[in-house]
Amino acid sequence: xxxxxxxxxxxxxxxxxxxxxxxxxxxxxxxxMDFLIDRRASQFPDLEAFERLRKVGEAVRQQALSxxxxxxxxxxxxxTSLGVQVHWAETAAxxxxxxxxxxxxxxxxxxxxxxxxxxxxxxxxxxxAAQGIECVETDMGEYILQLDGDRPSHIIMPAIHKTKxxxxxxxxxxxxxxxxxxxxxxxxAIGRRALRDKFSAARIGVxxxxxxxxxxxxxxxxxxxxxxxxxxxxxxVHIAITGIEKVIEKLEHVxxxxxxLTRSATGQAITTYLxxxxxxxxxxxxxxxxxxxxxxxxxxxxxxxxxxxxxxxLQCIRCGACxxxxxxxxxxxxxxxxxxxPGPIGAIISPHLQNLKETRHxxxxxxLCGACGEVCPVGIPIPDMLMRLREAGxxxxxxxxxxxxxxxxxxxxxxxxxxALAWKAWRLLYSHPALYRLLVWFAARLNWxxxxxxxxxxxxxxxxxxxxxxxxxLLAERQRKQN
Amino acid sequence: xxxxxxxxxxxxxxxxxxxxxxxxTCVIDMFAPEAGFDAIDVLExxxxxxxxxxxxxxxxxxxxxxxxxxxxxxxxAAQLDLFPEPWPIVVxxxxxxxxxxxxxxxxxxxxxxxxxxxxxxxxxTIEFTDYLLNVADLKLxxxxxRPLRVALHTACSARRxxxxxxxxxxxxxxxxxxxxxxxxHESECCGFGGTFSVKHPExxxxxxxxxxxxxxxxxCDAMVSADCGCLLSLNLMLKKRRDLMRGQHIASLIRERxxxxxxx
Amino acid sequence: MSASAxxxxxxxxxxxxxxxxxxxPQNTPLDVSAALLPLLADPVGExxxxxxxxxxxxxxxxxxxxxxxxxxxxLQALLRARAPRQLFAGPGSEIAATLAACVPPQQLRWFDRxxxxxxxxxxxxxxxxxxxxxxLAASGSLLVMPTIAEPRTLSLxxxxxxxxxxESQLQDSLLSAMWHYGWASAMPSxxxxxxxxxxxxxxxxxxxxxxxxxxxxxxxxxxxxxxx
Numbered sequence: 001x002x003x004x005x006x007x008x009x010x011x012x013x014x015x016x017x018x019x020x021x022x023x024x025x026x027x028x029x030x031x032x033m034d035f036l037i038d039r040r041a042s043q044f045p046d047l048e049a050f051e052r053l054r055k056v057g058e059a060v061r062q063q064a065l066s067x068x069x070x071x072x073x074x075x076x077x078x079x080t081s082l083g084v085q086v087h088w089a090e091t092a093a094x095x096x097x098x099x100x101x102x103x104x105x106x107x108x109x110x111x112x113x114x115x116x117x118x119x120x121x122x123x124x125x126x127x128x129a130a131q132g133i134e135c136v137e138t139d140m141g142e143y144i145l146q147l148d149g150d151r152p153s154h155i156i157m158p159a160i161h162k163t164k165x166x167x168x169x170x171x172x173x174x175x176x177x178x179x180x181x182x183x184x185x186x187x188x189a190i191g192r193r194a195l196r197d198k199f200s201a202a203r204i205g206v207x208x209x210x211x212x213x214x215x216x217x218x219x220x221x222x223x224x225x226x227x228x229x230x231x232x233x234x235x236x237v238h239i240a241i242t243g244i245e246k247v248i249e250k251l252e253h254v255x256x257x258x259x260x261l262t263r264s265a266t267g268q269a270i271t272t273y274l275x276x277x278x279x280x281x282x283x284x285x286x287x288x289x290x291x292x293x294x295x296x297x298x299x300x301x302x303x304x305x306x307x308x309x310x311x312x313x314l315q316c317i318r319c320g321a322c323x324x325x326x327x328x329x330x331x332x333x334x335x336x337x338x339x340x341x342p343g344p345i346g347a348i349i350s351p352h353l354q355n356l357k358e359t360r361h362x363x364x365x366x367x368l369c370g371a372c373g374e375v376c377p378v379g380i381p382i383p384d385m386l387m388r389l390r391e392a393g394x395x396x397x398x399x400x401x402x403x404x405x406x407x408x409x410x411x412x413x414x415x416x417x418x419x420a421l422a423w424k425a426w427r428l429l430y431s432h433p434a435l436y437r438l439l440v441w442f443a444a445r446l447n448w449x450x451x452x453x454x455x456x457x458x459x460x461x462x463x464x465x466x467x468x469x470x471x472x473x474l475l476a477e478r479q480r481k482q483n
Numbered sequence: 484x485x486x487x488x489x490x491x492x493x494x495x496x497x498x499x500x501x502x503x504x505x506x507x508t509c510v511i512d513m514f515a516p517e518a519g520f521d522a523i524d525v526l527e528x529x530x531x532x533x534x535x536x537x538x539x540x541x542x543x544x545x546x547x548x549x550x551x552x553x554x555x556x557x558x559x560a561a562q563l564d565l566f567p568e569p570w571p572i573v574v575x576x577x578x579x580x581x582x583x584x585x586x587x588x589x590x591x592x593x594x595x596x597x598x599x600x601x602x603x604x605x606x607x608t609i610e611f612t613d614y615l616l617n618v619a620d621l622k623l624x625x626x627x628x629r630p631l632r633v634a635l636h637t638a639c640s641a642r643r644x645x646x647x648x649x650x651x652x653x654x655x656x657x658x659x660x661x662x663x664x665x666x667x668h669e670s671e672c673c674g675f676g677g678t679f680s681v682k683h684p685e686x687x688x689x690x691x692x693x694x695x696x697x698x699x700x701x702x703c704d705a706m707v708s709a710d711c712g713c714l715l716s717l718n719l720m721l722k723k724r725r726d727l728m729r730g731q732h733i734a735s736l737i738r739e740r741x742x743x744x745x746x747x
Numbered sequence: 748m749s750a751s752a753x754x755x756x757x758x759x760x761x762x763x764x765x766x767x768x769x770x771x772p773q774n775t776p777l778d779v780s781a782a783l784l785p786l787l788a789d790p791v792g793e794x795x796x797x798x799x800x801x802x803x804x805x806x807x808x809x810x811x812x813x814x815x816x817x818x819x820x821x822l823q824a825l826l827r828a829r830a831p832r833q834l835f836a837g838p839g840s841e842i843a844a845t846l847a848a849c850v851p852p853q854q855l856r857w858f859d860r861x862x863x864x865x866x867x868x869x870x871x872x873x874x875x876x877x878x879x880x881x882x883l884a885a886s887g888s889l890l891v892m893p894t895i896a897e898p899r900t901l902s903l904x905x906x907x908x909x910x911x912x913x914e915s916q917l918q919d920s921l922l923s924a925m926w927h928y929g930w931a932s933a934m935p936s937x938x939x940x941x942x943x944x945x946x947x948x949x950x951x952x953x954x955x956x957x958x959x960x961x962x963x964x965x966x967x968x969x970x971x972x973x974x975x
Binding site for chain 2: 387470
């Protein structure tokens with residue numbers, strides 16, 4: 001990851017503080033998340049039916065992960081036989097090098113790109129721009145952000161933090177001949193016109209993938225706008241990039257995952273397009289890519305895979321429901337996280353994509369309220385994952401039962417002596433009933449010594465002060481009276 | 484009430500009484516003793532013999548959720564033998580109850596002897612409102628009929644881990660004169676989250692503040708919860724705001740209403 | 748090429764890590780259909796066709812009910828009302844001859860070359876017509892399989908997409924269509940479900956039709972006597 005990103009990350013708390021003080025931002029997130037929560041709820045009126053479907057979605061993903069190497073081989077064989085070139089990338093740099101090679105080979109100076117979080121992960125746009133290749137976002141939300149030099153704040157609704165007035169100014173400033181208007185229909189028409197020229201001119205179309213089907217070698221793309229179809233139908237070359245975990249075994253497994261994805265993400269029963277691409281243009285066909293590539297990215301996923309207790313992280317189908325329902329995300333917004341994936345899923349995947357130390361504030365930025373786990377359509381126990389990451393950050397391989405070959409990057413590097421000692425002291429008091437009783441006895445009698453300033457707690461709350469009589473005291477008093 | 488697990492099942496059976504252990508939680512012991520006291524009182528009024536093992540301390544959740552499960556395990560291990568009789572273990576908190584019920588067994592995955600004990604405790608752990616509603620036979624008809632509009636905050640662990648959301652609502656609905664008022668974003672967390680409120684105080688405060696605003700917007704007369712962790716955070720912010728309202732444990736409200744009823 | 752050597756190295760490193768993991772490959776058959784059933788439950792008394800129409804309209808598709816004999820006339824009426832300058836169509840499709848007979852030649856444009864040679868005209872076109880493989884009653888979706896005769900962009904680039912759908916080809920759901928057509932063993936190069944015109948809500952969550960694909964979708968639903 002770039003240095004700039006690491007600096008942003010370390011500032012999660014500062015970012016969050018700034019976001020909390022921005023009423024406009026908080027209003028737009030609260031409004032948007034309430035809207036998405038209601039929409040999703042309307043799609044799952046029957047909780048039992050949701051549970052049943054979720055169990056199948058979870059089983060599809062778990063089963064696929066249990067056979068991940070076999071399914072990836074099957075997929076690769078199928079794709080190769082269809083004429084798709086499969087590339088493997090361990091890191092973001094590997095993936096960008098593959099893109100660059102392909103662009104040079106096709107003498108392409110322009111790529112059009114459909115929405116892809118993995119391409120955000122490798123910072124494809126910046127990397128290509130540095131080599132003189134323009135990589136244009138074509139999803140309306142992403143296009144707005146790219147023009148403005150901004151980043152997505154939500155994985156499904158990337159420009160949720162922008163108002164129509166913001167978009168009006170961005171289009172007026174960056175698109176030649178665009179009038180200043182905040183009529184949303186007109187703004188979308190402006191974006192459509194500007195991007196049609198790009199679709200027509202680009203040699204290479206780039207896309208992400210929602211699901212890869214091992215048995216058929218199909219890449220499945222889910223979208224509403226049609227830009228994903230344009231990127232994969234008009235240019236001569238289609239390069240798809242995704243994480244190695246996105247493979248599923250059977251075509252019929254698409255049905256439950258698709259039903260869960262659209263309902264969980266935007267509360268729609270279905271999207272405008274389900275686009276199933278199986279190999280490049282065949283003989284006689286007049287459109288579709290002549291050449292097709294799939295880049296399979298690791299970038300830390302094998303770390304999450306290696307340890308069984310983190311593997312469920314990879315079940316994710318990127319619907320964003322966890323962030324929509326997260327009280328922390330709703331208040332600080334997606335940009336505060338400083339990572340490609342914000343919110344609860346970001347907090348559990350980012351430590352694997354980067355490392356525990358860089359992302360140390362993300363697993364703790366949760367009250368463990370459990371809303372994320374409750375709505376996750378594939379049953380990822382997100383709160384458990386957060387706790388395990390908190391533990392891994394605070395325990396080196398030697399301090400935990402982790403086999404050395406399963407060490408996480410940055411394992412134990414979040415440990416602070418003061419914190420570790422505080423918990424040792426706590427344990428000493430609370431595991432010895434006599435000491436604990438002494439503590440409670442003194443706390444009640446010396447409660448007037450309670451400091452008026454207690455760190456962050458007293459910024460917004462009165463000091464935490466022990467009662468002058470503990471429950472034990474009250475019970476003992478009662479006992480005396482009864483006798 | 485017996486301060487130690489002294490009474491035997493035999494003597495209890497002779498009395499024809501139900502027996503329960505009461506796991507008070509360290510938050511109640513030290514910061515909200517009246518809640519524990521009232522919960523015991525209410526249980527006793529429903530004819531239950533309550534046993535308070537004096538060697539109890541804390542469920543271990545603070546260390547467990549902060550990433551120090553080994554410290555939590557040692558604290559839990561010291562308490563595995565406090566509940567020898569096969570009685571229910573009533574916990575006046577969904578959060579601490581959830582720790583005993585769902586997480587104590589995980590702490591001892593590699594120790595079969597302790598695991599068996601933790602699993603036995605887990606199987607007998609029941610949250611206070613759940614016990615009161617579904618096991619104890621507490622008559623609330625005689626309680627005060629004075630009209631009272633009550634907002635209920637249900638802790639996330641009570642709602643999602645222990646599944647006791649409806650118990651609190653049902654108990655309130657059975658109290659004569661009490662009207663349950665809904666507040667906006669009712670299912671949302673109050674922002675306490677244990678060490679979360681210390682590690683991310685601004686985010687936590689924003690959540691607590693929004694929760695209070697939503698409750699205040701209902702024009703309720705009282706605010707109750709079955710979790711004293713949430714109540715501490717909410718009440719101390721009310722105090723800082725110089726707002727005179729204080730949330731109370733649902734056990735305290737029930738006791739007050741029963742006392743008020745007797746007085747009428 | 749150097750990239751492929753690097754790709755191979757990455758491949759073996761990735762597989763080595765995946766294979767080193769402790770795992771228990773599961774092969775339990777999953778009953779996908781049972782779990783989807785509650786979502787697919789039919790309102791009492793509604794036929795598949797009625798259900799398709801209700802859903803398609805809810806997604807802002809216009810549905811014109813017609814017959815095998817009358818659809819050319821319905822198309823003519825539609826073209827008179829919308830007055831597109833050109834209607835793009837697939838030469839060699841099963842409706843090509845009918846189209847040639849009922850659409851004025853100056854209005855009818857054939858997708859008769861590869862897209863590279865056709866881009867300027869196609870991107871300027873204001874209507875396209877395609878056949879469909881079928882439809883999905885549960886969601887009001889069209890099932891579209893682009894072919895040599897009817898390329899992918901025909902249903903995508905022009906702002907008005909007119910689709911001909913035979914009632915007899917309606918399936919209940921995506922899953923029943925997958926099973927009916929047996930795609931798992933023979934997949935076409937491209938397969939689509941199209942549900943309403945393209946749309947976006949990326950600006951302040953305000954729904955706008957006609958994002959990058961068609962602004963309007965008109966379905967000519969041909970009643971061919973097989974109403975279920």
